[in-house]
Amino acid sequence: MSAGMRAVRIREFGNLATAGVVDGDAPVPGAGEVVIDVEAVPVNFVDLVTMRGAYQFRPALPYTPGKGPAGYVSAVGPGIEHLKVGDRVLGMAEYGGYAEKCVVRGDQAYLLPEDLGFVDAAAMSLSFDTAWMGLVERGRLAPGESVLVLGASGAVGGAAVQLAKALGAGTVLAGISDPSRFQQVANFGADDYVLQSGPNLRDTLRDRVMELTDGRGVDVVIDAIGGDAFDGAVRAVAWRGRLVIVGFAAGRIPTLKMNYPMLKNIEVSGLQISDYRKRAPELMRECFDSIFGLYSKGLLTPPRSETFALDDWRRAVEALASKSTRARLVLTP
Ligand SMILES: NC(=O)c1ccc[n+]([C@@H]2O[C@H](COP(=O)([O-])OP(=O)(O)OC[C@H]3O[C@@H](n4cnc5c(N)ncnc54)[C@H](OP(=O)(O)O)[C@@H]3O)[C@@H](O)[C@H]2O)c1
Incomplete structure (x- = not known):
């Protein structure tokens, strides 16, 4: 595990000119948390609305956007028994996914089937x-x-x-x-x-x-x-x-x-899906287990996606804002 990490940092709502990719310390998982080394994270419309300061929940500034990071577990906090370092997971976080590493609650990290790639998993998240x-x-x-x-x-x-x-x-x-x-x-x-x-x-x-x-x-x-x-x-x-x-x-x-x-x-x-993550994590796990099981049976096709490097996050956000593509936009930090 590297000592640091790079992450998109939003400093002001409604002004992406002051935002950028910054170097920081690698996160340390607290009790019940895991760190994901992010391989893929979707750029969602709700991220854009939040960056504009127009979403019903506003994060404290500065913050890193990004729900649905998929990647390898690189650290587990106290109390985590169902996941270990190296597991392939999709994590559902409110924020933090536009980064090389992201902390998520262990009960909101879902094991991926071997046949589901990180980009496809990220593209399926939230929808x-x-x-x-x-x-x-x-x-x-x-x-x-x-x-x-x-x-x-x-x-x-x-x-x-x-x-x-x-x-x-x-x-x-x-x-x-x-x-x-x-x-x-x-x-x-x-x-x-x-x-x-x-x-x-x-x-x-x-x-x-x-x-x-x-x-x-x-x-x-x-x-x-x-x-x-x-x-x-x-x-x-x-x-x-x-x-x-x-x-x-x-x-x-x-x-x-x-x-x-x-x-x-x-x-x-x-x-309102985020409430289910917070209030009914067991049901949410059942949901992802069902989705991944149906995928492995060949019954679901992930949406078409376009990928962007972390440094190109702004281009991905602009593509979403301008509706220039119907593909899912995914960063690959
Ligand atoms: N409640 C939750 O927890 C939750 C979670 C995720 C998303 N959402 C919300 O669900 C909605 C859909 O999300 P999405 O990710 O599926 O969006 P999306 O991929 O952009 O799809 C939007 C859909 O709405 C249709 N549409 C757009 N403008 C329309 C209009 N004026 N009249 C009729 N149809 C119109 C589009 O159809 P055409 O292209 O054929 O016009 C398209 O099928 C969004 O409002 C999003 O915020 C809610």
Whole structure:
């Protein structure tokens, strides 16, 4: 283990001109913690929002961004028994991943299967766990049930389509903004598509789902976009169905008239994945064990990713901000 390490340091919110890569001391794990020598870490949209100072949680300055570092365990703190130096893991941290070394809680470091590379593991983090928790925990998806995923061409939505099929769902419908995206979501396993943008989605989205489900509606909705699509989706839920709100990529946070849940005996719930890491680490481990197990069975395909050296972190962040690519952006410190 080297004595020092390099890490991206953000000094001011909303001003990346003062940020840079700095040399520092290698972290020492405290009780219940491990240090990961980072091989790959994703650049997530939430990192960008946090750097701008616009996220609901603000870290103390200066800080190092980066959730989902994947790499080798290089040190274990007191009380860690399930991991040892040299293990290949994905760690889920709030911050700290844009670095050569990152400390994570031992109960938030998940052993990787041998056949899953670090870049792919990093690229799957935050989207596959969010999708799994939405489908399984919040949505209580049962085998054979039908699923609608809004935002299916995105990271969370694409993971939700794949996971729904891998977990034994029946019909899986993908919400997309343009029919030209159907091939992409069909490759993930979607059976058909529903348009999630355009006029009067409240009616058109509902009518399309009803048409594709013989008037029954869908048992589970994973909604990563909100806005007008939510208004249509909530009317397209089957009797005793579950709609899980995951994000508002369409821009508007929708409101719900509570007569829908009452009259149709449906549930509308929400998911905030970081709370599960903090409050239900055992469930989170079950989530990653399930995802990695399905991957090893060949049932999941990691998203396409583009890699950047740590020194090129700014270029990766700019690519994310400008939406110049649909690939997952991954730093390889
Ligand atoms: N709750 C949590 O714990 C959690 C965890 C992870 C992510 N999220 C949130 O989930 C959302 C999706 O994340 P992601 O990583 O999947 O994002 P992403 O990869 O950028 O995908 C965004 C999706 O939204 C669609 N979209 C964007 N603007 C739209 C509009 N105006 N109308 C209709 N559809 C639109 C896109 O479809 P087209 O390209 O076809 O337009 C795309 O499928 C984000 O809001 C993110 O913050 C929440």
